[in-house]
Amino acid sequence: MKLKDCIADFQISRYLHYMDNAATSLVPEPVIAAMNEYDRQYRANVGRGMHRLTRVATQKYQDAHDLVSNFIGGKEGTTVFTKNTTEAINMVAAGLDWQSGDRIVTTIFEHHSNLLPWLRLRQKGVELVVIRPDEAGIFDIEEFEEAITANTKLVAVSHASNVLGTVQPMREIADICKTQGAYFLVDGAQSVPHFPVDARRIGCDFLCFSGHKMLGPTGTGVLWMRDSLISPLILGGGTVEDVTTEFYSLTGGYQRFEGGTPNISGAIGLGQAVKYLENLGMDAIFRHEQELTERLLKGLPDIENITIYGPQDMKNRIGIVSFTIDRIHPHEIAYLLDERAAILVRSGDHCCIPLMKSLGLQNGTVRASFYMYNTQEEVDLLLETIEEIARIV
Numbered sequence: 001m002k003l004k005d006c007i008a009d010f011q012i013s014r015y016l017h018y019m020d021n022a023a024t025s026l027v028p029e030p031v032i033a034a035m036n037e038y039d040r041q042y043r044a045n046v047g048r049g050m051h052r053l054t055r056v057a058t059q060k061y062q063d064a065h066d067l068v069s070n071f072i073g074g075k076e077g078t079t080v081f082t083k084n085t086t087e088a089i090n091m092v093a094a095g096l097d098w099q100s101g102d103r104i105v106t107t108i109f110e111h112h113s114n115l116l117p118w119l120r121l122r123q124k125g126v127e128l129v130v131i132r133p134d135e136a137g138i139f140d141i142e143e144f145e146e147a148i149t150a151n152t153k154l155v156a157v158s159h160a161s162n163v164l165g166t167v168q169p170m171r172e173i174a175d176i177c178k179t180q181g182a183y184f185l186v187d188g189a190q191s192v193p194h195f196p197v198d199a200r201r202i203g204c205d206f207l208c209f210s211g212h213k214m215l216g217p218t219g220t221g222v223l224w225m226r227d228s229l230i231s232p233l234i235l236g237g238g239t240v241e242d243v244t245t246e247f248y249s250l251t252g253g254y255q256r257f258e259g260g261t262p263n264i265s266g267a268i269g270l271g272q273a274v275k276y277l278e279n280l281g282m283d284a285i286f287r288h289e290q291e292l293t294e295r296l297l298k299g300l301p302d303i304e305n306i307t308i309y310g311p312q313d314m315k316n317r318i319g320i321v322s323f324t325i326d327r328i329h330p331h332e333i334a335y336l337l338d339e340r341a342a343i344l345v346r347s348g349d350h351c352c353i354p355l356m357k358s359l360g361l362q363n364g365t366v367r368a369s370f371y372m373y374n375t376q377e378e379v380d381l382l383l384e385t386i387e388e389i390a391r392i393v
């Protein structure tokens with residue numbers, strides 16, 4: 001399918017200009033249809049029993065895992081379905097065996113979901129080191145070389161920033177982690193939906209991302225692991241091989257980490273979302289978003305009183321653009337964009353308060369974030385409306 005033909009699959013796009021894709025994406029009709037089909041035609045629990053509906057549901061649930069594993073080049077690892085990126089990261093924080101004196105290395109760019117779980121581990125005597133970028137917002141790889149020491153147990157870094165749109169050098173960081181024997185967790189919430197990501201090629205141990213940011217339903221996310229590297233957070237139905245009243249042994253595979261009845265229709269929807277993305281082609285999606293971003297970045301500096309955060313060239317960046325206008329609160333800008341032109345963007349701290357503080361921003365930024373259904377015309381409308389709003393002050 002061509003990108004321009006997919007717009008018809010997103011009903012909201014017909015009457016609103018949705019540019020809040022970094023928060024959650026829209027969902028195409030085939031994903032909605034796949035979820036409805038489960039509820040209408042073969043609704044049953046999975047991995048339990050032998051009747052006809054459970055056999056179909058179990059196969060489709062397994063297929064969804066396989067589709068997602070293949071999508072991220074993670075066939076040989078374990079692909080666990082979670083409810084979002086946040087849950088995936090918390091599962092790693094709860095599931096590794098921490099000792100006092102262990103070190104975790106992360107960056108100031110992180111979403112709270114990739115910071116709070118590590119901050120909490122300080123109660124166990126774990127040291128947290130936070131790397132900061134230079135003035136231009138670029139991390140020096142030498143900073144990682146210095147910070148990742150022999151006692152570093154984990155390095156947790158977002159592949160792409162949800163505020164600045166910058167993409168970090170994952171392979172280089174992975175190499176340093178390997179040399180020092182540290183686990184490497186990649187927060188792929190903003191990368192996996194937007195360009196081809198291959199967990200094996202990166203060389204990470206954990207890759208966490210959200211299904212709802214990549215055309216899947218809300219309540220879906222993924223924790224991919226190179227191996228079964230952690231102990232499961234939740235035990236119960238579906239996770240066991242054998243149990244007595246004194247003892248239990250756990251099953252292998254993703255089932256070990258997915259205790260209780262999962263979000264079955266959500267998983268099936270996520271599988272369908274991955275098929276949809278593959279059908280469009282991740283390279284084509286990335287190229288399209290790059291074109292939109294370049295157009296926006298070209299037009300924004302002409303607007304008076306505007307400040308853009310993050311790189312203004314197209315090197316190592318995705319389709320997320322943050323900006324402020326002097327003397328207008330970001331929430332007011334977002335409200336006016338909606339009222340005047342039905343443009344929906346995010347405003348505020350974007351769950352990155354430490355980054356906002358380091359940028360000296362009390363009220364955060366306005367953030368436009370694109371996906372495959374956004375158009376050049378929408379970017380032009382965004383630029384015109386921002387210009388109008390900037391003239392108010």
Ligand SMILES: Cc1ncc(COP(=O)(O)O)c(C=O)c1O
Nearest residue numbers: 084085086111113158162189210
């Ligand atoms: C980089 C990054 N990490 C983690 C998250 C958390 O994702 P979720 O709310 O799906 O858990 C987000 C959400 O915006 C994000 O952008």
